[in-house]
Amino acid sequence: MKLYYSPGACSLADHIVLEWIGAPYEAIKVAREDRKNPEFLAINPAGAVPALEHDGWVLTQNAAILNYLADLFPESGLGGDGSARSRAEINKWLAFANSDVHPAFKPIFGSTAYLESPELIERSKQSARALVRGLFERANAHLQGRDWLTERRSIADPYLYVTYRWARVTGVDLDGLDHLAAYASRIESDPAVQKALKDEGLT
Numbered sequence: 001m002k003l004y005y006s007p008g009a010c011s012l013a014d015h016i017v018l019e020w021i022g023a024p025y026e027a028i029k030v031a032r033e034d035r036k037n038p039e040f041l042a043i044n045p046a047g048a049v050p051a052l053e054h055d056g057w058v059l060t061q062n063a064a065i066l067n068y069l070a071d072l073f074p075e076s077g078l079g080g081d082g083s084a085r086s087r088a089e090i091n092k093w094l095a096f097a098n099s100d101v102h103p104a105f106k107p108i109f110g111s112t113a114y115l116e117s118p119e120l121i122e123r124s125k126q127s128a129r130a131l132v133r134g135l136f137e138r139a140n141a142h143l144q145g146r147d148w149l150t151e152r153r154s155i156a157d158p159y160l161y162v163t164y165r166w167a168r169v170t171g172v173d174l175d176g177l178d179h180l181a182a183y184a185s186r187i188e189s190d191p192a193v194q195k196a197l198k199d200e201g202l203t
């Protein structure tokens with residue numbers, strides 16, 4: 001298996017899951033500025049990470065990749081306990097991270113540059129930070145008394161963790177979100193997570 005990733009991007013979730021699974025894989029770095037190069041567009045026409053190559057077949061879209069890995073390695077338990085309900089709970093939180101939290105960062109990462117006005121761009125970023133804060137307040141409330149988003153560690157956890165990392169460096173107000181902070185520290189102190197971070201050149 002080959003995972004195409006950019007350091008610290010949402011592909012870090014897949015990188016962590018591969019480490020948790022423990023099966024052999026190769027992590028191939030795609031620098032941010034190389035994501036639209038013809039070589040990488042031939043792998044993912046969207047020019048986005050992650051992409052997973054397995055037996056000559058390429059899968060894109062993070063939620064699909066994470067679910068595929070969970071299905072390929074059911075013994076990892078990362079896709080739940082085998083019941084429809086546990087998988088649905090995991091996919092609920094995966095959707096929260098992938099389709100609510102992740103896109104909320106877009107203005108912070110530059111999607112509103114077309115506005116051209118520095119003042120308007122800054123307002124769009126402030127509004128995005130407030131949106132992310134609101135989403136994290138929900139996750140924080142849910143995490144009270146819980147170690148993981150669902151009954152057990154799953155493919156949803158590293159995705160939320162990755163977005164928390166982004167929040168830390170983009171000025172999102174994380175004050176008082178103590179359950180979320182403890183959860184992120186718990187994930188971060190895991191040796192497998194440390195390895196994925198080190199391999200991506202992150203601290």
Ligand SMILES: N[C@@H](CCC(=O)N[C@@H](CS)C(=O)NCC(=O)O)C(=O)O
Nearest residue numbers: 009010011047048049050061062063
């Ligand atoms: N819907 C895609 C979005 C992936 C995505 O946004 N990846 C970012 C990195 S976190 C990226 O490579 N962006 C480059 C681009 O879309 O141009 C997925 O869930 O896999």
